[in-house]
Amino acid sequence: MTVEEPGIESGQALCCMYTKLGIGTTQCYSASQINASDDRGDLNIKTADDSGSIRSYLVTRPTYGNVVLMFVAYPVKVNSKTPIGGRMELRQDQRGLQCMGFSTVPVPWDRSWDTKDRYSLKIEWDLSGAPVGTRGVSSFGEGIVRRRCAATDLWRMIFAVGPLNSYPSADEDKSDSFGFYWFGTAPEQIASLPPLCEELFTKMSEFFQDKLSADNPYRIFVRRVTPARGFGGSGGLRSVVLEYDEAIGTIIKDEVFNLLAHEIVHNWPLLLPGPKDKDLDLVAWFNEGIADYYGTILPYRFGLRSESEFITRLNAKLTQYYTNPHIEATNREALEKGWTDTNLLTLPYTRGMLYLSKVDYQIRKATSDSKTVDTLILSILDRTKKQEPHSLVEWKAMIEELLGSEALKELEAMNDGETMRLPIDCFGTDWKLLPVDQRVLDFGFDMSSFQTRIISGLKSGSQAAKAGLRNGDEMVRNAYTWQCQEEYERSMEMTVKRGEELFDVKYWPRSEVMAESWQLRKVEKSPQ
Numbered sequence: 397m398t399v400e401e402p403g404i405e406s407g408q409a410l411c412c413m414y415t416k417l418g419i420g421t422t423q424c425y426s427a428s429q430i431n432a433s434d435d436r437g438d439l440n441i442k443t444a445d446d447s448g449s450i451r452s453y454l455v456t457r458p459t460y461g462n463v464v465l466m467f468v469a470y471p472v473k474v475n476s477k478t479p480i481g482g483r484m485e486l487r488q489d490q491r492g493l494q495c496m497g498f499s500t501v502p503v504p505w506d507r508s509w510d511t512k513d514r515y516s517l518k519i520e521w522d523l524s525g526a527p528v529g530t531r532g533v534s535s536f537g538e539g540i541v542r543r544r545c546a547a548t549d550l551w552r553m554i555f556a557v558g559p560l561n562s563y564p565s566a567d568e569d570k571s572d573s574f575g576f577y578w579f580g581t582a583p584e585q586i587a588s589l590p591p592l593c594e595e596l597f598t599k600m601s602e603f604f605q606d607k608l609s610a611d612n613p614y615r616i617f618v619r620r621v622t623p624a625r626g627f628g629g630s631g632g633l634r635s636v637v638l639e640y641d642e643a644i645g646t647i648i649k650d651e652v653f654n655l656l657a658h659e660i661v662h663n664w665p666l667l668l669p670g671p672k673d674k675d676l677d678l679v680a681w682f683n684e685g686i687a688d689y690y691g692t693i694l695p696y697r698f699g700l701r702s703e704s705e706f707i708t709r710l711n712a713k714l715t716q717y718y719t720n721p722h723i724e725a726t727n728r729e730a731l732e733k734g735w736t737d738t739n740l741l742t743l744p745y746t747r748g749m750l751y752l753s754k755v756d757y758q759i760r761k762a763t764s765d766s767k768t769v770d771t772l773i774l775s776i777l778d779r780t781k782k783q784e785p786h787s788l789v790e791w792k793a794m795i796e797e798l799l800g801s802e803a804l805k806e807l808e809a810m811n812d813g814e815t816m817r818l819p820i821d822c823f824g825t826d827w828k829l830l831p832v833d834q835r836v837l838d839f840g841f842d843m844s845s846f847q848t849r850i851i852s853g854l855k856s857g858s859q860a861a862k863a864g865l866r867n868g869d870e871m872v873r874n875a876y877t878w879q880c881q882e883e884y885e886r887s888m889e890m891t892v893k894r895g896e897e898l899f900d901v902k903y904w905p906r907s908e909v910m911a912e913s914w915q916l917r918k919v920e921k922s923p924q
C-alpha cells in the first residue's frame with residue numbers, strides 16, 4: 397500500500413485499523429509485520445492500541461515523500477464452531493480469497509465518520525504470479541479501480557481474488573454497473589438469481605432516485621464458508637457479501653431472494669443513531685424494519701413477485717413478529733441483549749416493519765392518498781444526499797407534522813414493546829388482516845445454545861425435551877432459526893452428538909402458549 401506524501405511528524409499516526417470487529421477478527425498487523433519505507437529509506441513503525449479497539453501505526457521520524465507499506469494477510473482458519481460474525485474477515489473460499497476492507501487494510505483516518513478528507517484511491521492487483529484465470533474484483537470493479545473517496549470507504553469495500561465466476565461472465569460485453577461473483581460451482585438457488593437481482597436492484601435504484609451506473613455500481617459477492625457455518629448477508633459500500641454453508645440444500649431460491657432484497661434496501665434509507673438519553677440511539681427498528689418493509693413490498697410492486705408470493709412473504713413476517721416469545725420486550729432490551737438471542741435481536745426488525753406499514757396507512761388516510769410513507773423515506777434520502785441531519789429527530793418532526801402529536805406517542809409505545817395492531821385493511825382493500833391461532837415460538841432451550849453449540853437450559857415439557865434432547869448435547873447441524881421464526885409449520889431438524897453417538901432430532905418448535913397473531917388474506921370479491 398502506498399500513501400502519497402502523508403508528510404507527518406514523528407509520533408503521528410500514519411494509519412490505523414480495528415483489532416476486532418464484534419466477534420470477528422482482523423489481521424491487526426503487529427509493528428514487525430509491517431514493512432514501511434519512504435524516500436529516506438526504512439521507516440520504523442510503532443503501534444498504539446486504544447480502548448475503542450483501534451490500533452494506530454505511528455511513525456518514529458518525520459516522513460519524506462510517499463510511504464510504502466508492505467504486509468501479508470492470511471485467511472482466518474475456521475471450523476464448524478467458528479461463530480457467525482459480521483462477514484468481514486479474510487476467508488478462503490475454495491481456491492479464492494474474500495474479505496471486507498475493515499478486517500484487512502489499515503487506512504489513514506482522522507477518527508471522524510463524517511470526515512471531509514478525501515483521497516485519490518487507486519486499487520491495483522498484481523496477478524503476475526497467480527494461476528491463469530485469476531481475477532481480482534472489488535466493490536467498484538474488476539482490476540484497476542480509481543475513485544475519489546474517504547479513506548474509510550476502503551474499509552467498507554469488498555475484495556475478492558481467485559478463479560472467480562461472474563454474472564455477467566468475464567468474456568461478456570459488460571455494462572460494469574452490476575456484478576455477481578462466486579467461486580466454484582454455486583448452488584442452483586444462488587446461481588439462478590443474478591438476472592433477477594439485477595432487475596430488482598435497477599428498479600430499486602430508480603425508486604430511491606439513485607440511478608445505477610458504472611460510476612455508481614453494485615456488486616454481490618458470494619462466499620461458501622464451509623467448514624464454518626452461516627447463511628446471511630453483510631452490506632459493504634455499493635456491495636454485499638452473501639454467505640452460505642453446507643446446509644444451503646435446506647434453503648429455497650425464494651428465501652435467498654428475500655435475503656438479498658432486504659440487503660439491497662440497506663443501500664438507501666438509514667437513520668443515524670443519536671444520543672442514548674432521549675432514546676435517539678434506538679434506530680434498529682427503522683434501519684432493519686425499512687429493509688424488511690421494502691424488501692417485502694417492492695418486489696411485488698415491481699412485478700418480480702406474484703400476489704400469492706407477496707402474501708406468503710408478508711405472512712411470514714407477521715408470524716415472525718406475533719409469535720416472537722419476546723414480543724413485549726423493549727427496543728432497548730433488544731439493542732442491549734439481542735446478541736445472545738436471535739429472537740430478541742430480530743424483534744425490532746419485524747416490529748419496525750409493522751410500524752412503518754401502520755404509518756403508511758395513517759399517512760394515506762390523513763392526506764387522502766396524496767402522501768405515503770414513501771414520501772417520508774424519499775425526504776430522508778434527500779437529506780442524506782445533501783449531508784443534512786437524518787436521525788430520529790427528523791423522523792419525529794415529519795410524523796408529527798403529518799399525523800399530529802399522537803404519532804409521537806405511538807412511536808414511544810412501539811419502543812416500549814406495546815404489541816403492534818394494524819387496521820384490517822392496512823395493506824389495501826384487496827386484502828384483509830384476520831386473527832389466527834398460532835403458538836408462540838419456543839426452541840425449548842437457551843437461545844445461546846445455537847452459538848455455543850451445546851444445548852443448555854432445556855425446558856422440561858418442551859417439544860425439544862419430548863423429542864429427546866438433553867442438556868450437554870452437542871449441536872452438529874441444525875435448521876436455521878429464521879426458517880422456524882418465519883414459517884409457522886416448520887420443524888427444527890437437528891443432528892446432535894452425545895458422547896460418541898450421533899443422532900437426528902426433529903420437533904415443532906412451538907410452545908403451548910397461544911399468540912395473538914394475524915395473517916393477510918385475499919378479499920373474495922362477490923360477483924357483480
Ligand SMILES: [Zn+2]
Nearest residue numbers: 658662684687
Ligand atoms: Zn439488515
